[in-house]
Amino acid sequence: GAVVSQHPSWVICKSGTSVKIECRSLDFQATTMFWYRQFPKQSLMLMATSNEGSKATYEQGVEKDKFLINHASLTLSTLTVTSAHPEDSSFYICSAAPGYSGNTIYFGEGSWLTVV
Amino acid sequence: TQLLEQSPQFLSIQEGENLTVYCNSSSVFSSLQWYRQEPGEGPVLLVTVVTGGEVKKLKRLTFQFGDARKDSSLHITAAQPGDTGLYLCAGAQGFQKLVFGTGTRLLVSP
Numbered sequence: 001g002a003v004v005s006q007h008p009s010w011v012i013c014k015s016g017t018s019v020k021i022e023c024r025s026l027d028f029q030a031t032t033m034f035w036y037r038q039f040p041k042q043s044l045m046l047m048a049t050s051n052e053g054s055k056a057t058y059e060q061g062v063e064k065d066k067f068l069i070n071h072a073s074l075t076l077s078t079l080t081v082t083s084a085h086p087e088d089s090s091f092y093i094c095s096a097a098p099g100y101s102g103n104t105i106y107f108g109e110g111s112w113l114t115v116v
Numbered sequence: 117t118q119l120l121e122q123s124p125q126f127l128s129i130q131e132g133e134n135l136t137v138y139c140n141s142s143s144v145f146s147s148l149q150w151y152r153q154e155p156g157e158g159p160v161l162l163v164t165v166v167t168g169g170e171v172k173k174l175k176r177l178t179f180q181f182g183d184a185r186k187d188s189s190l191h192i193t194a195a196q197p198g199d200t201g202l203y204l205c206a207g208a209q210g211f212q213k214l215v216f217g218t219g220t221r222l223l224v225s226p
Contacts, residue, residue: 004158032212043204043219044159093158097212105149105212107158 003027004096006108013115018082021111023050023094029074030096035067038091038110050077050094084115119143120207120217128223129195137190137220139205146208148181148188153202162190195224 003026013019023033031052036044048069049057056069066088068080077096081088093110120141129135139148147166151159163172165181165188172179178191188205205217 034213036216041221044206044216046213046215049213091156095212095214104161104164105214107160110156110158112156 004094004106004108006092006094006111008111009109010112011114013084013113015085015115016083018080019084019113020078020080021092021094021113023077023079023096023108025075025096025098025106028096028098030077030098031074033071033077033094033096035069035077035079036093036095038093040091044093047079052077081113084113086115089113089115119215120205122203122205122217122220124220125218126221126223128225131196131224131226132194133224135192135195135222137192137203137205137222138187139189139217140187141207142186143207144185146185146210148185148208149206149214150179150188150190151204151206153204155202159204192222195222197224197226200224 005024005026007022011019033050035047037047038044046059047062050069050071052071052074058064066082071077091110091112094108095105097105120139123138147164149164150162153159163179168183168185170181176193180189200223203220206214209215
């Protein structure tokens with residue numbers, strides 16, 4: 001079946017630095033991918049819609065200059081957390097779906113970010 | 117703003133008991149999905165319901181979509197420890213875009 005992979009699975013970075021998380025669709029092309037954030041013991045909150053070849057669409061309250069999204073190819077979207085702070089520590093998950101899948105959406109394994 | 121409210125937020129039961137999780141919204145969704153998520157992993161799709169009033173069964177799990185397509189329920193019969201996890205409903209807003217519910221954390225003890 002369709003697979004979406006994220007890298008890295010976990011990352012620790014120092015406060016003030018930037019960190020990049022990749023989301024890849026391994027066996028299908030995705031013009032649209034989605035990025036979610038999940039704090040411990042909470043649900044997934046949609047951050048932004050990543051659009052191949054164009055600017056991402058951010059949800060209300062999400063800082064676009066802090067969470068940079070690049071969807072440079074049909075199989076790769078990246079989320080860069082800039083000037084990370086401890087409050088950015090969270091589980092970040094992406095999703096994507098092939099155009100033929102109807103309602104089937106595939107999620108990545110998630111990436112744990114810890115900012116120290 | 118969370119558009120989908122789930123209840124209960126947390127449920128701790130003994131093996132063999134039955135339970136129902138509710139997912140309610142004031143918005144209408146073209147479809148609604150239920151996921152289960154294990155700690156440190158991405159959510160895994162359990163079912164998609166599309167038609168108002170639709171009922172789907174997946175072994176011991178029964179899913180229902182409200183007639184007005186604003187709410188849904190998940191019923192588990194004879195729960196097992198392997199059912200432990202975070203259950204999430206998610207409403208579809210347009211193509212592929214999901215809004216997740218607040219989540220229900222289920223713990224089934226042997």
